[in-house]
Amino acid sequence: MCGIVGYLGKKEKKEILLDGLQELEYRGYDSAGIAVIKDRKLNHFKAIGKLKNLREKTRDFSSEGFGISIGHTRWATHGKPTELNAHPHLGQYSYVVHNGIIENYQALKKELQEDGAVFLSQTDTETIVHLFEKYHQTSNDPFDAFQKTIERLEGAYATLLITEAAPDTIFFAKNGSPMLIGFEEEDVYFASSDTPIIGKATEVYYLEDREYGYAKKGEVALFDAQGSKSFQKQTLPTDKAMAQKDGYRFFMEKEIYEQSSVISDTMIGRINDEQIHFDELESDFFDGIDAIKICACGTSYHAALASSYLFERFAKVRCDIEIASEFRYKEPLLDDKTLFITISQSGETADTLEALKMAKRAGLKSLSICNVDNSSIVRESDAAILTRAGIEKGVASTKAFATQAMVLWMLSLYLADKRQMISREQKMIEIDAMRRTPKALIVTEALHGKLHRLSKRYLHGHGFFFIGRDIFYPLALEGALKLKEISYLHAEGYPAGEMKHGPIALADSELFTIALMPKTLHYDKIKSNVEELSARDATILAISPEPFELADDFIQTLQSTHPMLEFFEMMVITQILALEISIRLGNDVDMPRNLAKSVTVE
Ligand code: F6R
Numbered sequence: 001m002c003g004i005v006g007y008l009g010k011k012e013k014k015e016i017l018l019d020g021l022q023e024l025e026y027r028g029y030d031s032a033g034i035a036v037i038k039d040r041k042l043n044h045f046k047a048i049g050k051l052k053n054l055r056e057k058t059r060d061f062s063s064e065g066f067g068i069s070i071g072h073t074r075w076a077t078h079g080k081p082t083e084l085n086a087h088p089h090l091g092q093y094s095y096v097v098h099n100g101i102i103e104n105y106q107a108l109k110k111e112l113q114e115d116g117a118v119f120l121s122q123t124d125t126e127t128i129v130h131l132f133e134k135y136h137q138t139s140n141d142p143f144d145a146f147q148k149t150i151e152r153l154e155g156a157y158a159t160l161l162i163t164e165a166a167p168d169t170i171f172f173a174k175n176g177s178p179m180l181i182g183f184e185e186e187d188v189y190f191a192s193s194d195t196p197i198i199g200k201a202t203e204v205y206y207l208e209d210r211e212y213g214y215a216k217k218g219e220v221a222l223f224d225a226q227g228s229k230s231f232q233k234q235t236l237p238t239d240k241a242m243a244q245k246d247g248y249r250f251f252m253e254k255e256i257y258e259q260s261s262v263i264s265d266t267m268i269g270r271i272n273d274e275q276i277h278f279d280e281l282e283s284d285f286f287d288g289i290d291a292i293k294i295c296a297c298g299t300s301y302h303a304a305l306a307s308s309y310l311f312e313r314f315a316k317v318r319c320d321i322e323i324a325s326e327f328r329y330k331e332p333l334l335d336d337k338t339l340f341i342t343i344s345q346s347g348e349t350a351d352t353l354e355a356l357k358m359a360k361r362a363g364l365k366s367l368s369i370c371n372v373d374n375s376s377i378v379r380e381s382d383a384a385i386l387t388r389a390g391i392e393k394g395v396a397s398t399k400a401f402a403t404q405a406m407v408l409w410m411l412s413l414y415l416a417d418k419r420q421m422i423s424r425e426q427k428m429i430e431i432d433a434m435r436r437t438p439k440a441l442i443v444t445e446a447l448h449g450k451l452h453r454l455s456k457r458y459l460h461g462h463g464f465f466f467i468g469r470d471i472f473y474p475l476a477l478e479g480a481l482k483l484k485e486i487s488y489l490h491a492e493g494y495p496a497g498e499m500k501h502g503p504i505a506l507a508d509s510e511l512f513t514i515a516l517m518p519k520t521l522h523y524d525k526i527k528s529n530v531e532e533l534s535a536r537d538a539t540i541l542a543i544s545p546e547p548f549e550l551a552d553d554f555i556q557t558l559q560s561t562h563p564m565l566e567f568f569e570m571m572v573i574t575q576i577l578a579l580e581i582s583i584r585l586g587n588d589v590d591m592p593r594n595l596a597k598s599v600t601v602e
Contacts, residue, residue, distance in 0.1 A: 096128045180192075293340055315416040315421055334363075
């Protein structure tokens with residue numbers, strides 16, 4: 001979610017860092033900073049907002065000659081986007097940059113404060129530098145202190161640390177967040193992905209989880225729990241555009257594959273043992289609330305609709321969902337015991353923002369679920385929960401939807417617990433399923449291959465119906481929206497039980513029905529609905545763990561024990577189906593016609 005760059009060598013460090021961070025700005029752009037040690041002297045600069053502000057600040061600074069340097073572009077997770085919260089974070093004589101989330105930072109911070117450390121920021125990252133200096137002050141050995149520091153960290157990190165105590169050395173460690181090391185003669189580079197170092201380094205080593213080490217002039221040392229290791233370097237690719245997409249053909253494809261890991265970012269620090277935690281919410285946030293109204297547009301509206309089943313089912317709270325552009329002009333009746341939730345990937349959607357302002361004027365408490373910190377919707381809301389999907393480049397939303405659905409599932413459980421509406425046993429079932437979600441989101445080669453082959457049969461016809469029941473109805477809406485957006489074919493999402501009330505009149509062999517048939521929720525009901533369509537000769541693509549003999553095509557899913565696991569697995573299938581159809585039709589997958597990523601007009 002954040003971007004890291006590091007450089008050790010004789011070249012102009014500022015330029016290498018700033019150019020590298022430019023390439024990583026898509027990973028976060030609410031603030032940026034660099035720190036350079038040259039001739040034993042430490043310089044650092046930070047600026048909020050886009051990288052151009054940091055460029056401006058560092059205009060008169062130059063850093064030629066041998067030295068070490070680290071840089072960071074931030075996507076806020078703990079603490080607002082301010083200069084104090086921007087990286088690098090300073091101890092008394094050391095600087096650190098970090099990507100990831102230190103889950104035990106509160107306990108570490110307390111311990112360090114008791115020892116006298118003064119924290120300047122609200123970030124989890126700052127604990128790393130204070131911990132390092134604490135150990136360094138007792139051992140006087142910087143590498144030993146760094147090792148001891150990372151042993152204490154729980155959660156995800158890719159981190160670089162520099163210190164005046166070892167002014168020619170960069171310490172590095174990785175667990176759960178990406179980091180690589182680039183090599184070119186005596187020069188050493190660090191980065192969160194290939195792009196910042198393409199054209200600079202010729203060889204690369206992609207760090208594995210729990211590897212760490214140090215780089216200094218003429219020596220780069222690598223370790224893991226077993227001790228010292230040697231580098232298995234690879235030749236660095238030379239095509240930057242390809243590297244930005246991590247080898248995928250389209251950003252949308254990359255983002256579909258990323259879902260399995262970003263969903264862990266969404267959960268990290270929020271699921272502890274038997275509880276769901278949201279640091280963002282005061283413990284009395286839901287006091288006095290007896291209903292929920294959610295407003296959103298497009299894909300975010302579909303996530304909202306799915307969550308209404310969960311809020312009512314688990315938390316036993318009334319939950320109404322409205323399309324923001326409709327809500328604004330219907331003269332809605334609002335009462336101040338209703339919590340007003342907005343969901344938005346961008347945080348800038350005009351209709352959603354205006355709906356929020358209306359609810360606030362009516363005196364409602366507000367909560368936003370958003371992917372962009374400091375966006376207009378986040379700033380306007382009483383509280384905000386970030387979905388932590390990282391920047392989504394494909395116009396058709398994929399990982400933003402997955403992370404919204406996850407936050408809403410967690411929130412429904414959090415509220416159910418607060419309202420004492422859920423048994424411990426049921427809570428454990430949900431938490432266990434949440435932990436298994438990353439696996440349900442994995443795209444296997446076999447699945448993608450099958451959808452690729454199958455897609456050639458779905459390039460024509462007079463329309464698609466995606467059908468499902470319960471939470472699979474909003475998923476059907478979302479599947480149809482994805483297909484419409486990037487294939488330009490007509491598709492509709494429909495509640496399966498509603499087909500016979502009209503749309504079944506359209507059924508013939510040129511009507512393609514994508515049937516979401518989970519085993520864990522109303523299987524027999526949806527099966528009958530699909531049978532009705534099959535009897536009218538509709539072409540059926542069934543997605544189900546249960547073989548279905550009437551299907552023309554069949555994608556077999558895993559035998560899951562939980563509806564949400566089936567939900568996420570089927571979500572990925574509909575996304576890849578849309579992607580493959582769009583590719584075959586020769587469309588621009590990432591920038592479909594007539595669409596914009598952020599809709600800031602009414
Ligand atoms: C579809 C899509 C749109 C957005 C909608 C709301 O793939 O991305 O339907 O979901 O424009 O945008 P946000 O979530 O930014 O408020």
